[in-house]
Amino acid sequence: MQQPLAYRMRPTKLEEIVGQQHLVGPGKIINRMVSAKMLSSMILYGPPGTGKTSIASAIAGSTKYAFRTLNAATDSKKDLQIVAEEAKMSGTVILLLDEIHRLDKTKQDFLLPHLESGRIILIGATTENPYITINPAIRSRTQIFQVYPLTEEQMEQAVNRALKDPDKGLGQLSIDLKVEALQQLVRATNGDLRSALNGLELAAKSTPPAEDGQIILTLPIIEESFQHKALSADKNGDAHxxxxxxxxxxxxxxxxxxxxxxxxxxxxxxxxxxxxxxxxxxxxxxxxxxxxxxxxxxxxxxxxxxxxxxxxxxxxxxxxxxxxxxSPKSNSGINAIDKAIDQVKAGGFGDVPAHLKDAHYQGAAKLGHGTEYKYPHAFPNDWVQQQYLPDKIKNAQYYQPKQNGRFEQALGQQYEQLLAAQRGKSPKKPN
The missing domain is CATH 1.20.272.10 (Zinc Finger, Delta Prime; domain 3)
Structure with missing residues (x-):
């Protein structure tokens, strides 16, 4: 029986991994571990189909170590013993242990000494937060790395690679995957590449070819394969x-x-x-x-x-x-920062006042940096009047409080009170 497309397309080296470049990209931690041949056990944490098994497979392929896969929930201690015996004979085995959060104490106790000796390089895979669900004894012996759902662009890259690959992929078939069908394929699977590839294979092999032998995969075919209706057949995705x-x-x-x-x-x-x-x-x-x-x-x-x-x-x-x-609504925050950004872009900025400049180095006092600074916590109500904005824009005002919720009403009252006191317009000190 032929293995599923997602299994066949599993990478054998780090360079073939789609996504997760924060871990496997040049100069990143797993890439460095493989290059230095200094592997350590790890836990990969993230949603299904995002590359946890692919990373383990690529590490094994890049290092030429034996690679075995077990499931912590369904495989027994005896299965772990078989892997341990192989590790004794070959020196090192990389073990991908899926659903590691379901590892019971008996299996854990058997596994720990083999992790300590380095005979078994454990790569645990889980969709659950390992800091909550995995026993501290395992956590303390592993590095924890988070993986993320693939972007639409990364999904498209992987799908196109599978369509073109004549050996492991679908390249031996003549497949025309329409643009709108590709868009639905990557959207309907939510960054789950395994689901996307296996669904693509189902669609391709269940669709009769045209007279010229070409298999045309349209949006309705992909919708049916994944049981997800697209929002629109709009080619450019505008309706979406x-x-x-x-x-x-x-x-x-x-x-x-x-x-x-x-x-x-x-x-x-x-x-x-x-x-x-x-x-x-x-x-x-x-x-x-x-x-x-x-x-x-x-x-x-x-x-x-x-x-x-x-x-x-x-x-x-x-x-x-x-x-x-x-909920009550307020866009005062985005309006305030955009107003500040616009002024900066237009050249509306000046030199930082001398009393606010960094004074944590020798010679700062000679430059007049920080010498006149008044420490607010040394004054009543933890506030003292002094200028913070540059001279050029000392009267700039970006924040315009709204009155739609009690929280911002209170903020607005405090803001207006502080503003008046700062500009010397009121003898009343802020609370």
């Missing part, structure tokens, strides 16, 4: 981004039902990464200082959704969208 834009504008406009509708369309498209990113943007751009706890809860909801994956991810995402819609 229209829905994302509509989601943000509906939340900004406090229309719960419209926002849930557009969220549902994005969920049906399987686009968890773009939903997560956009909700974080909305939380700080549109709600911001009017309701900071809502922004914090959105971060928590997004993290939960990313760990859960679909279909369960829809639950925290819906909660976040409903709260953001019904």
């Amino acid at each position: 981004y229209d829905v994302i834009s509509a989601l943000q504008k509906s939340i900004r406009g406090s229309d719960v039902d419209a926002a849930l509708h557009y969220l549902a369309r994005l969920i049906e498209a399987g686009d968890l990464p773009i939903i997560a990113r956009r909700l974080l943007v909305i939380a700080y751009e549109d709600i911001g200082l009017a309701n900071p706890p809502a922004a914090s809860r959105t971060v928590t909801a997004v993290e939960a959704a990313q760990k859960l994956g679909f279909p369960e991810a829809r639950i925290p995402l819906a909660d976040a969208v409903i709260e953001l819609c019904l």
Whole structure:
């Protein structure tokens, strides 16, 4: 029986790995370990299909060590003993232990001395947070590295490589994967390359070829293969981004039902990464200082959704969208920083006042740096009047408080009070 496409396309050297360049790229930690032949046991933590097994396979291929794969949940202590015996005979074995968070104490106790001796180089793979789910005895003997979902560009690169490879991939077939079908393939799988490659193979081998022998993979075929409807057959994906834009504008406009509708369309498209990113943007751009706890809860909801994956991810995402819609709104934060940036870009800046310059070096006093600085904590209410902006823009004002939430109302009152006292317009000191 032929092995699945994702298995066949598994890399045999680091250079073939798609994504995770923060670990395997030139000069990065795993690359350096392999180059120096100084391997140590590690735990790779991240979502399914993001390259944990590929990294282990590539390390083994690059070092020529024997490579074995076991599952901590389903394989027994006897299976570990077989790997240990092989390690005694060959010197070193790289063991990929999937679902390492489910390793029981009996297997762990057997494994630990072999990790200590270096006979077994353990590469544990888990989708669970290892700092919470993995026993400290294992953690203390391993390096923990996080892997991330692949980007659409990285997914497309891997898919195109599989289409062209005549030996391990689908290159022996004549396949025409339409642009809109490729876009749906990489979006519907949420950065899970294993799912994308195996789904691609299913689509290719279940589609009858045309009269000229070419297998044409259209958007409907990919939709059917993954059971995810695309938002639109628009070739350039414009409709997809229209829905994302509509989601943000509906939340900004406090229309719960419209926002849930557009969220549902994005969920049906399987686009968890773009939903997560956009909700974080909305939380700080549109709600911001009017309701900071809502922004914090959105971060928590997004993290939960990313760990859960679909279909369960829809639950925290819906909660976040409903709260953001019904929350008071304020864009004062983004307006303030953009106003400051615009002034800097236009040349609106000057020399840092001498009393604010760094004075932590010998000779600073001779230059007048820091000598006139007044330490606010040495004064009543931890505040003292002194100039902080450069002379050229000493009266610049970027922040314009809004009154839509109690938190920003309080901030605004404090800001106005401080501003007046700083400019000597009021004898009243700020609280």
